[in-house]
Amino acid sequence: MNLGRVLLDTPLTEARVWGAALACAIAARNATVIRVFAAEAAARLAPPAVEQAKAAASIMAMNNVHYRATHLLGGARRPARLRMRAITTPALAAAGVTKADFELWCLAVSAIAGCEVCLHNHDQGVRRAGLTAQDVHEALRIAAVVHAAAVTRDAVEALG
Template identity: 40%
Template structure:
């Protein structure tokens, strides 16, 4: 099943989600690696197997194996980091922010693709997971690499639409 077919299976009350997913699939402003990498990382970040399967079918033909693995890795490491760093951020005890995380996250330093694309994937998954500390960290790196706010907003938009599509599909099907 493609993402288009997945989208078509959404109920009528989620027409806006269908339209937004269609817009994302047709978007040509990000380039293939960023667009399909974002779709794949956000699908994996949703944790919803049917959208993961649809994204894999849709995206892998458009991505190198390195880019597909980096998208999957961004979702995996953000699943861990977003929980931990959201805890650090939300805890009233600021001592946790001064302590080493003691979590392996080597993929961030060596993702197998351009760091800026990996950071974009990580930002989108962090937005889905609601980790403000991670969002700020990834956005700062992206801005240091001269990535415009329009690209960063597009990444957040992908996360929002994929999360909504997964949520609606999981409860409607």
């Protein structure tokens, strides 16, 4: 019921919904959930947009670890020196994805990872791109429900 509500009854564009859902499924790490959301995203998004959603999950898997750890250690921030070419405007434009879409997907993945630094940075990014607090709320709802589906599926698979 919750999946239907957050994925179908939302003011977000279809690209924002399904890109976030796919990126969050990857971040949540359950193979069954990833396959289901990848198939649904592929039916709703152009192939280059699907690849950008995967890239958002990949980049945030790296960044969430680095920035969360740096933050928790209270250390001085140094440049991460990690490559993130998928975020470049030409790469996004070639995929038909807006900067706002990509930032929102990254924000949703960061919610699953619990990276405060990345959440703040991507919240600022989506706001600069013209998205609203409601848009952020919707992306966080997607993250929460997709993550819950993955956790539940993990339990079902583990318990047989």
